[in-house]
Amino acid sequence: MTPSLVPLYLRSRGLPGTAAALAVLLAVSRWGADRLVDRPLFDSGAQVPVVVLVPVLAAAVTGLSLHSRSGELDRSAPLPWWRWRGAHLLALTGLAALWLGTAVPGDPAHFGAPTLVRGVLGFTGLAAAGAALFGARLSWLPPVVYGGTAYLAAPRTPGGAAAVWAWSMQPGAQPAAWATAVLLFAAGAALVAVRGPAADGVR
Amino acid sequence: MSAAGTLATAPPAPPAAPRVHRTELLRGAGVWVGAVLAVSVIVAVLARRYFLFDTWATTQATLRGAGLILGGPLALTAGCWQGGREGRRGTGDLLASAARSPLRRALTAALPSMAWPVLGYLAATAVCLGVLLPYPSYGHPAWHLPVVDAVALGSLGALGFAAGRAVPWRFSPPLVGVAGYVLLGVGVSGYTGPGTAWLSPANKAWGGFGDVPVWWAGVLCVVWTAGLAAAALLAGHARRRALAVLPLLAAVAAGSVLYGTGDGLLRSDSSATALVCDRGTPAVCVRADHAGALPAVRAVVTRIDSRLAGAPGAPVRYREGGTGGVIPPGEVRFELYGGVFRGRLGDPEMLYRDFVFAVTMPFGCEGSSNPAGYPAEYAVQEWLDLGRPLFADTAAEERHAESAARRLRALAPAERRAWLGRYLVAARGCDTSGVPAP
Amino acid sequence: MTTETTVHVDGLTVRHRRTTALDALDLRIGRGVHGLLGPNGAGKTSLIRVLATVAPYRSGRLELLGVDPAVPAGRTSVRRRLGYLPQEFGHYPGFTVREFVAYMAWLKEVPKAAVPEAVERAMERVGLTGRADARIRTLSGGMVRRVGIAQAIVNDPELLLLDEPTAGLDPEQRVEFRALLRELGTTSTVLVSTHLVEDVATACTEVTLLDEGRVAFCGTSGELAAAGDDDAAGDSPTERGYTAALRRHRSARAASPEAAV
Structure with missing residues (x-):
């Protein structure tokens, strides 16, 4: 790994643009969260939509960043790609979790910074799996569809089976929800690191 | 299907040519969109069945809420993806040399974007109402509501298609979907006034505490959503683009009545509130x-x-x-x-x-x-x-x-x-x- | 030229931003197979796109199949009788071959009753009948090219425009394709742009050589072969004719820029 490869890799994946998109997302979510709380009759509970749905968008941005214009060429290169892709995913996930976690405090006991971090992990895992299965261009599909459905469908009571299937909507620090999110991240990241994003020129 | 043998002998009657509308409906992501929409709406509604109110009004409100908040952005996204197809596939030149009018071409290509969300939603409605049929103890299903919602979903698909044709960009579909999620969500959030909420087809007020919307609220909603969609398609593809003004005027008229009347479109159901x-x-x-x-x-x-x-x-x-x-x-x-x-x-x-x-x-x-x-x-x-x-x-x-x-x-x-x-x-x-x- | 002229081009000028793709081009083409040769950037694709009614032009007059395509009604009538294979053949990979060809037949407004037979015949002529129900994404590059030719001929066009149709075809397919071209040329006007001079030598009755947006040579393929001299580069008479004609055109232009050819 010669050092000069790193900036080339960053440019080839459009990572400056991705970081900019994450920064915009951060600013918008912070503004949105503040605005929601400012309204009369709404307290920090009103931030739930932001806290739960912003990680979906962050994951979508991360998933799209896996896109390579030269996928066919990349696959033929002898480089240990899984390291690059793994580092790529870890760096963006860490960045998103750090930024979002510090930007939107929310209500840590129910829906707050920990929820954001858990969401970033789980949804990024889904996006990574989506990239491996459908290609980076459609990688946002699984987190968006799952996130939207869980947001509407999740029961209001914590715990039980819902802690697994509706992990993204669990208030507070439910161990099962955290475990599911971490597992999703590990599985998705491993899948895309090893297999790489699917070719997405077919559709 | 070995056609090699048929070449030598006298050609039999040729097999019926595939119909273009059938081809468009079956050969794309449309089927999946319909399936995903149906499944997610069914899951969202039935997972909440223990929270549903005991009346048909609230049951249907939950159904249409889920259908539009989940299905609407999905229809927009899928429509936008389909609209960007010619750009992705590079068929622009080939299509431009064809005799068929641009509007007919666009309508045919937009067919799956409009039809599958509608079919998926109607399937979900049938399943949900079928499962929930024994539960509500008050009122009766309003059969026109699924039609109003289906028109809204089909219109969102058409709007997404028009957006995808206008801006065939890789990031258009997710952006259009997210924008749709936010705009439709305004109708259920209650953050804005009642007028704005009525402009969103996902408005919660359609089934509230003993209030029922007047029947022509559904008509207004249909004109509002379908008018916008028709205007977008005509403006983009009609030979005489000025024709788009007609549906646009109708949509704006219906929209301004919705906006201006707001919760005045509800009448209280006195037998429910006794x-x-x-x-x-x-x-x-x-x-x-x-x-x-x-x-x-x-x-x-x-x-x-x-x-x-x-x-x-x-x-x-x-x-x-x-x-x-x-x-x-x-x-x-x-x-x-x-x-x-x-x-x-x-x-x-x-x-x-x-x-x-x-x-x-x-x-x-x-x-x-x-x-x-x-x-x-x-x-x-x-x-x-x-x-x-x-x-x-x-x-x-x-x-x-x-x-x-x-x-x-x-x-x-x-x-x-x-x-x-x-x-x-x-x-x-x-x-x-x-x-x-x- | 024994047949009537089906393509009239007078003073056609096409510009892309600041470069001139076609420079006051005059051209007359009749029934038969007409080859369009020229180096990269000579304006072959620009000419074919204008003739296919998909690209605008700066100035000049056009008459295709007896009508002026600048008039909307005339344009539709030309498009019904037109077959076009673009250089970059865009298609829908999820469609089967039969579905795609039928779709194009619909786009070209082939009468409904005639569609089934037209589709089968087009697939048969390019040898794709055996793969009629295969999705296009499962086909090899050469087969996709044949799908492109099939869609171009599905409406039995009177004017057939093929932009590099032989790219991606293997030698055997190319031989069959040239036979198809000759057959099509007996009833319609076929304009084939190509880089392969042997296509021209064997399949084309006439040849137009373009260079920098102007006609460098126009004549039968025999005349092109005869134009070659021994010091012209090339491995076949047609190749030598090609380089010689091009060289002659360029030196003539350099001598008097106004009167090329």
Whole structure:
């Protein structure tokens, strides 16, 4: 790994643009969260939509960043790609979790910074799996569809089976929800690191 | 299907040529869009069936809410993806050399974007209503509502398609979808005024607490959504683009009526809001459409009433609805926000908390709270088992409140009843400062 | 030239931003197979796109199949009788071959009753009948090219425009394709742009050589072969004719820029 490869890799994946998109997302979510709380009759509970749905968008941005214009060429290169892709995913996930976690405090006991971090992990895992299965261009599909459905469908009571299937909507620090999110991240990241994003020129 | 042999012999009648509309419907992501939409709507509705209200109005409101909030962005995204197809596939030149008019071409290509969300939603509606058929105990299904929603979903698909044709960019589909999620969500969030909410087809007001929309609200919604979609398609592809003005005018007219009338489009359903009471003391009354939940509400009333133990000033009547009006003394008004399902309350705890607050901080007393009264307020709420976290400005006051609660618990029943009575009477007058903490 | 002229081009000028793709081009083409040769950037694709009624032009006059395609009604009538294979053949990979060809037949407004037979015949002529129900994404590059040719001929076009149709075809397919071209040329006007001069030598009755947006040579393929001299580069008479004609055109232009050819 010669050092000069790193900036080339960053440019080839459009990572400056991705970081900019994450920064915009951060600013918008912070503004949105503040605005929601400012309204009369709404307290920090009103931030739930932001806290739960912003990680979906962050994951979508991360998933799209896996896109390579030269996928066919990349696959033929002898480089240990899984390291690059793994580092790529870890760096963006860490960045998103750090930024979002510090930007939107929310209500840590129910829906707050920990929820954001858990969401970033789980949804990024889904996006990574989506990239491996459908290609980076459609990688946002699984987190968006799952996130939207869980947001509407999740029961209001914590715990039980819902802690697994509706992990993204669990208030507070439910161990099962955290475990599911971490597992999703590990599985998705491993899948895309090893297999790489699917070719997405077919559709 | 070996066609090689047929070449040598006399050609038989050729197989029927595939119809273009069938081809477009079956050879794309459309089928999956319809399936994903149907499954996610079914999951979203049925996972919440224990929270559904006991009426057809609220059942259908949940269904259309899920269908539009989940299906709408999906239809937009899929339409945008389909609209960007010619750009992705590089078929622009080939299509431009064809004799078929651009509008016909666009309508055919947009067909899956419009049809599959509609089919998926109607399938989900059929399944959900079929499963929920035995449950609602009041009202009857409004059959025109699924049609209104289906038109809205098809229109969103067409709008997404038009957007994708106009801006064939890789990031267009997710962006359009997210924008749709936000804009449609405005209708259910309640953050904006009622006028804006009615512009979103996902507006929650379509099935509320005993209010039903007038029938022509559905017509307005159809004209509003379909008009926008037709205008977008005509503006993009018609030979005479000025024709787009006609549906646009219709849409704007319908939209401005929706916006201007707002919640005036609702009329209250008097047979649903009529009260049904049981014969116990204190009296408990619920609206006719929640009659099945009367015993469940009675159980919650009994819970608070046993803690109040007949203290003077304890409520004599608990009545559903009418929280906005003048409330006679001794009456508690409530709404079943937690929902009702087959006679069970969706969230009895929530109703109990509402009762406690109504007793200790009656409606209309907001803003007149007395800081000095916090320990007393905390003590009475603690006695009533509210489970509210202890939170005061100073640690000393927190200790004070905690010891007040402890003392109230330790009082003899008669003394406690007397103190509670004084507090409740004072609370009705919105001034508890004259009641020192026990 | 024994047949009537079906393509009239007078003073056709096409510009892309600041470069001139076609420079006051005059061209007459009749029935038969007409080859369009020229180096990269000579304006072959620009000419074919204008003739296919998909690209605008700066100035000049056009008459295709007896009508002026600048008039909307005339354009539709030309498009019904037009077959076009673009250089970059865009298609829908999820469609089967039969579905795609039928789709194109619909786009070209082939009468409904005639569609089934037209589709089968087009697939048969390019040898795809055996793969009629295969999705296009499962086909090899050469087969996709044949799908492109099939869609171009599905409406039995009177004017057939093929932009590099032989790219991606293997030698055997190319031989069959040239036979198909000759057959099509007996009834319609076929304009084939190509880089392969042997296509021109064997399949085309006439040849137009473009260079920098102007006609460098126009004649029969025999005349092109005869134009070559021994010091012209090339491995076949047609190749030598090609380089010689091009060289002659360029030196003539350099001598008097106004009167090329």
